[in-house]
Every structure is written in C-alpha cells, then in structure tokens.
Amino acid sequence: MLDDKMKLEQYFKDEIDRVSGIEIKQIDDEIADIREKALQGLEADAQREAGMVREQELKELQSEHAIRLSKAHEETSRKLMAKRKELADLVFKEAKDKIKSFTKQGDYRDYLKKKAQELGKNNFAHAVFLIGKEDASYQDDIKKAYGKDCEVQIDTDIVLGGFRLECVEMGIVVDETFDTAIEEQKEWFYTNSGLFIK
Template identity: 40%
Template structure:
C-alpha cells in the first residue's frame, strides 16, 4: 500500500507540476495579452493625442491667420482713408485756388485765349457757355472766337464750353473739367498706391 501511496503521491506531484506549468503558461499568455492590449491602448491614446494636438495647432494657425488678415484689412482701410483724405485736401485746395484765379485780371486773358484756341476749329452756329459771373466777357469771347452766342451754362468754377448746335460737337475748356482730369491723372501717377 505504501507503494501505491508513493505512486499516488508521485502522480499527484506530477499532476501538480503539470498543472502549475499550465497555470504559469496561461498566466504568461494572459500577461502577454495584457501587455499587448496596454501597448495597443497606449499607441491608440498617443495617436488620438497627436491628432488632437494637430487639430488644435491647425485651429490656432487658422485663427492666427484670420487675425493677421483682419489686421491687414484694417490697416489697408486706414491707409486708403488717409490717402483719400490727402487727395481730397489737395484737390479742395486746388479748387479754391482755381476759384480765386477766376477773380483775377489774368482770368479774362485766360478766357479770351481759350476762345481764340477754339476759333482754330471754328464752327458756325456755335454757343459758348460760361458761368453766370462771366457773362460780362461775352463781347471779348465773341471777338476771339467768331460769331457765336454766349449763354450761361452748367459751369461751377470757370472756363467755357463751346457747343456746335448743328453737329453737337462739344469742346469743354472748363476749369472743373481740367481739375477732374488732373485728379484722374494724379490718382494714376501720384505714387499714392496702396498695395494689397
């Protein structure tokens, strides 16, 4: 019996050892699976964190670009407004100087010379338009241009307009027309261009 007991104990020990090896193998497999799962979760968490970081950086860059663009637009508006103020002041002063010129003795000579210049293209049946204050120059203008009727026209600063009633050809020699042309020229050639 003792021998049976020894065999039994030996078998029991062998079974226990075998069971322990299987338990150890299972535990090792479980540990390996836990490590792989943990590693996978850590990689997924890092991927999510990197993606969130990239999204936040992109959003910050986008907001920064929008702020810079908005700032640039505001600066452009201020520069354009300042340029427009300068141009308005320059041409307001020029207009005032032209109005002052119409009150000088040289203005009569200016008007007569304009009529003489247009007489080179003399057209019968013409009307010379002047501002109301210049009607006193009618005889001088007729003498310089030739036979023409002198009437009040829509002229605010000074100068004259000659219109042929037959052909509808119009020569505009008004100071406001010249000022308008100078303003257009000035805007194109002044160098006061705002680059975007």
C-alpha cells in the first residue's frame, strides 16, 4: 500500500516535471528567438541612430520581454494546476470506486456492525444512526449490534457508505461515513502529495 502510494506520488512528480519542462523549454526557445531577432534589429538601428535611441529601445524590449515571460509563467502555472486537479480527481475517483466495491461485499456488513458495537459501549442517550439509502437493508444489523435503544434514519447526503451517530441531547456526533473520510483525505493529499505549484 505504501509502495503503491510512493509509486503514485513519483508518477505525479515525474508527469508534472515532464510537462513543465517541455513548456519551459518552448518558452525559453521562443524568448531566445525573439531576443535574437530583436537584438539584430537593434544593432542595425543603433549604427544609424544615436546611443540614446538604442538605449531606449533596449529598455522597451526588456519590458516587453518581462511581460511576455510573466504571461508565459502564468499560463504554465494554470496548465500545471489543471493537470494537478485532473490527477487528484483521478486518484479520488479510484478511491471512491474501491470504497463502493467494498460496500458491496459481506465484509461491509461486518464493518458496520463492529463500529456500531463499539459505539454501544458508550452511554449515549437517544442515539440516532444516519445511513445512506444504499445501506437501508443494514438498519436491523446496526440496531442489534449497538445493543441499546436507538433509531436508524436515512440521510441522502451519505453516498459512499458508513454512518453518522448523533446524540442531540448530549451534543455528540460521531462521523464514521466514508464521505467525510474521503473529504478529510483530500486536504491531506494536497498537503503531502508533492503536487504543489511553484
């Protein structure tokens, strides 16, 4: 699992390096070509005109060069950010697909029962379990595993699976949904994946 993560991170880094390297080389080549042509023109003009005119044109060229370089860097950053988003979306789509696959297996029922049983060890008053509509068939399993009086309700916001236990009277919410877990992992992923834009 760690090896797959490292391979995936290396793939992302390599892909970003490759794409940015190509674009930066193209920009540098274009800038070098523009600079060469402009310098040739300026040298010819400078021979005919006074040194002050030449100096003014060089300043304008440098300013134009700086503006073009800035625009090129902005465009490259925009493309790299789009690629980063595309790669991250792909990673999280695959993660969601694996979660959905897990929720179709018998182990998922056992997972829900185990989590409910662990929460049953607490003294939560008037507990309400919120589950996704895909998990409606597990209502009795959750109640039985919890071992105490509780309600199970459908929450259409829970799409991937898991459940959320709420005790309104005690101000307690225990979120065991895969939906929340995947959202929390997105923040971690963006911080630790190495897919940042300089």
